[in-house]
Amino acid sequence: MLKVGVLGGSGYTGFELIRLLATHPEVKIVAVSSRAQEESAVSEHYPAFRKFVDLRYVLPDDPVFEKGVDVVFSALPHGASMKAVSGLVEKGVRVIDLSADFRIRDAAVYEQWYEPHTSPDLLKDAVYGLPELYRREIASARLVANPGCYPTSIILALAPLLKNRLIEEDSIIIDSKSGVTGAGRGLSLTTHFCEVNEGFKAYKVGGVHRHIPEIEQELSLISGKEIRVTFTPHLVPMSRGILSTLYVVPREGVKAGEIDEAYRTMYADEPFVRLVGSGEMPSTLQVRGSNFCDIGWKLDGRSGRLIVVSAIDNLTRGASGQAVCNMNIMFGIPETTGLFYVPWQP
Ligand SMILES: NC(=O)C1=CN([C@@H]2O[C@H](COP(=O)(O)OP(=O)(O)OC[C@H]3O[C@@H](n4cnc5c(N)ncnc54)[C@H](OP(=O)(O)O)[C@@H]3O)[C@@H](O)[C@H]2O)C=CC1
Ligand SMILES: CC(=O)N[C@@H](CCC(=O)OP(=O)(O)O)C(=O)O
Numbered sequence: 001m002l003k004v005g006v007l008g009g010s011g012y013t014g015f016e017l018i019r020l021l022a023t024h025p026e027v028k029i030v031a032v033s034s035r036a037q038e039e040s041a042v043s044e045h046y047p048a049f050r051k052f053v054d055l056r057y058v059l060p061d062d063p064v065f066e067k068g069v070d071v072v073f074s075a076l077p078h079g080a081s082m083k084a085v086s087g088l089v090e091k092g093v094r095v096i097d098l099s100a101d102f103r104i105r106d107a108a109v110y111e112q113w114y115e116p117h118t119s120p121d122l123l124k125d126a127v128y129g130l131p132e133l134y135r136r137e138i139a140s141a142r143l144v145a146n147p148g149c150y151p152t153s154i155i156l157a158l159a160p161l162l163k164n165r166l167i168e169e170d171s172i173i174i175d176s177k178s179g180v181t182g183a184g185r186g187l188s189l190t191t192h193f194c195e196v197n198e199g200f201k202a203y204k205v206g207g208v209h210r211h212i213p214e215i216e217q218e219l220s221l222i223s224g225k226e227i228r229v230t231f232t233p234h235l236v237p238m239s240r241g242i243l244s245t246l247y248v249v250p251r252e253g254v255k256a257g258e259i260d261e262a263y264r265t266m267y268a269d270e271p272f273v274r275l276v277g278s279g280e281m282p283s284t285l286q287v288r289g290s291n292f293c294d295i296g297w298k299l300d301g302r303s304g305r306l307i308v309v310s311a312i313d314n315l316t317r318g319a320s321g322q323a324v325c326n327m328n329i330m331f332g333i334p335e336t337t338g339l340f341y342v343p344w345q346p
Helices: 012-022 080-090 107-113 120-125 131-139 149-163 212-223 256-267 316-330
Strands: 002-007 027-032 071-074 094-097 126-128 143-145 173-178 230-235 242-248 273-278 293-300 305-312
Touching (some): 012 027, 012 316, 107 120, 120 126, 149 242
Parallel strands (some): 002 027, 071 094
């Protein structure tokens, strides 16, 4: 049995990690942190865990995370996460970091979009935790940088097209829509019920969202060319789920069949990508609570654009499910263990 610790186990992705790990056949959760909930029972803070989790919250600097575990998941905010996990990694604990702190390979780029990096030396050891792209590297990583929620839905949707040079790299326009859990469990005016319910708005418009450097970094690596994207996130009145709609221009002469073939070839053996087919479109309800990313696409003959739509659950495939998948890969456990079940639809 793997002994697992969860830093930040009172937040939304922390909840989702514990939900998945509590019934994982190869895992024993030994420690969960929260400063505000210190010493209270996890199953009091989240009653859903009654009969599943018999633990009390400890502080994030509790020695158990250093000495008593095989792997630590960090579900802390960026900044706090790098400070908490760098010491653990240096002491030989394997870490899966759900924050953005180790996703950007260049510290200067991270600092431009986030804050000063306190552990830049560890960046070279971090592996970007998208299994479909980096499975082999994840297996031996001591630090996995779990991808952001929007980037997961976007990179998976574009990878086959860029890998096969089927689209103009400078033509990428992305509209993504996220449920409100994407903003975390902390209270803020923008996520109040009355501010969100029955409304739908774009935010961080005009190249300012922090996921842009992460998306561009990974798309550029796939295509071998520097890529710039137009990315507009939206907040929708649902709890969980991300739907990304991508507009791209196919290279001259590219046929619909080549696009179909690129998706089918890249994802034929991938357990957590489901191609809903050319013409059908994914829905967040069809992936709810699951680790699946559903992808559909359609050529618009009138405008000459290709439209790709992807759907994930931001807390599962966009965070904790992907993190558990990475843990499976790191410890030689079959990748689908604890994660292969039918989504919650409706
Ligand atoms: N929500 C989402 O859909 C996604 C989130 N992420 C990333 O995952 C991480 C967690 O997100 P999420 O669960 O939504 O966030 P929440 O705000 O819901 O939870 C944050 C957790 O971290 C703890 N925490 C907060 N500040 C600190 C600190 N300074 N030091 C130690 N512990 C702290 C909180 O507990 P306490 O304050 O009691 O210690 C809580 O347990 C973030 O980095 C986020 O960007 C990634 C992908 C998707
Ligand atoms: C709806 C909503 O607010 N979503 C968040 C997603 C950020 C997130 O959780 O991702 P990181 O791990 O990269 O911080 C946002 O747009 O900032």
